[in-house]
Amino acid sequence: MPALLGILVVLLVLFLFTSVRVVQQYERGVVFRVGRVRERAREPGLTLLIPVVDRMRKVNVQVVTMPVPAQEGITKDNVTVRVDAVLYFRVVEPVKATVDVQNYQFAMLQVAQTSLRSIIGKSELDDLLSGREQLHRGLAEMMEAPARAWGVHIDLVEIKDVALPDSMKRSMARQAEADRERRARIITADGEFQAATKLAEAAALMDGTPAAMQLRLLQTVVEVAAEKNSTLVLPFPVELLRFFESHTKQAAPAAVPRARAAQDDAVAEVIEVQE
Template sequence: MLEELVGAAVGVGVAGLAYVTAAARVVKQYERGVVFRLGRLRGNVRQPGFQLIVPAVDRLRKVNMQIVTMPVPAQEGITRDNVTVRVDAVVYFKVVDPAAAIINVEDYRFAVSQMAQTSLRSIIGKSDLDDLLSNREKLNQGLELMIDSPAVGWGVQIDRVEIKDVSLPDTMKRSMARQAEADRERRARVINADAELQASKKLAEAAHQMADAPSALQLRLLQTVMAVAAEKNSTLVLPIPVELLRFLERGAQHPDYQPVERSLEATQPAGEQSVEQ
């Protein structure tokens, strides 16, 4: 009799252990469990930790609650200003309602991927090339709203959307490079012209001051000679100021002006003049 009781107890223990083994489930910290009993949603979402279900009756599906990083395949499109571009992006999203993510959509990852691709093509068609290249933050916000609107019913929340790269045709790259080069050349010419204008104004002011003080021109000439001589050049070109030539011209036109040779002949004695003759 005792042996029968021991055998029954062992049998019950083994059956209980097998039942617990079949019914035990472990939900990780970043997961949530959704239980279906005979195909119908059962109770609340199971929290992380040790959980028990009814074997052969209940079915536990685990849903990852971590943020998912999903790259969006590159999409080709024509912008509003008729430029063919190729744009790829990346979507960050997470599940906020595990039951809705399992019941309302067949595969929420695939659904988010397809919605991101169609939204990206729509954004390309509505935007200009300059917006795609320089105003990405605004486009990212618009793309996020377009994806998040249907994703709310799937129990998914779009955390962030980023346009990763914009590829342009080689002809467009060369055209943009020529445009940038022309713009820089224009700015360089404007800066040079402005510098020439400022320099001419300063030179005009200096010329007026030198006209009031003629000795200043001689001092400036000496400074130029010193600057050239400091380079240890073998040839030195000494310019003659125009003012000096004008001074000599005014002296030649003066009635009291006499050449140097004639003044010397007038001062010599008559005997010496005859001897020379």
């Protein structure tokens, strides 16, 4: 009797050892019973299997971070580039990921490479450099159909880097420099236009008020004198110069006879002294 009890205990221990399995929180268990898969995957915790009849395969349901190797292609505007990306996905249906595809990670990598090459050929260089959000959505949509068939959900796919030829980098640098120069000239011209507009308004205002011109002249003299310079630049109104010029021309004909009479008197005095 004790021997039989010992045998039963040993058989029970062997049964538990071969039938009890532990499924971790980040795993799901896919059970095959006599080669046929069970409809539902086993949840985390302890699970019992029938020895010899059941076999369980654990599937990791954590998010997988997969780098996509750089793919070389020609863009829509005929520029050769090399683009690499990164893919984030996870298994949401362990049964499909186990039964419908041999290696879902390798399959997702191949789909990602093919989709990346396809998106390069459909996009222009400016889209690859600045409009990446739309490209990310396009990549995810292209990969969504096969991934759903394999029980995989794509969380995120992003382009990491775009490698350009050196000649294209130099061309883009020249283009950027020319664009900055264009914007600088436009800003300068706009400033000149605004300044000319304000000066025209100020000139119209001063033209109606001559005293304002004089006050502005005195203010300019004060500002120049405050610099303690040895030379003082004094603006002179053009109208005043014209006034002096007109009076000089009127006085010039009367001054000529007087000068000739004075010259004759001087000559007469010299002759008298000589005699």
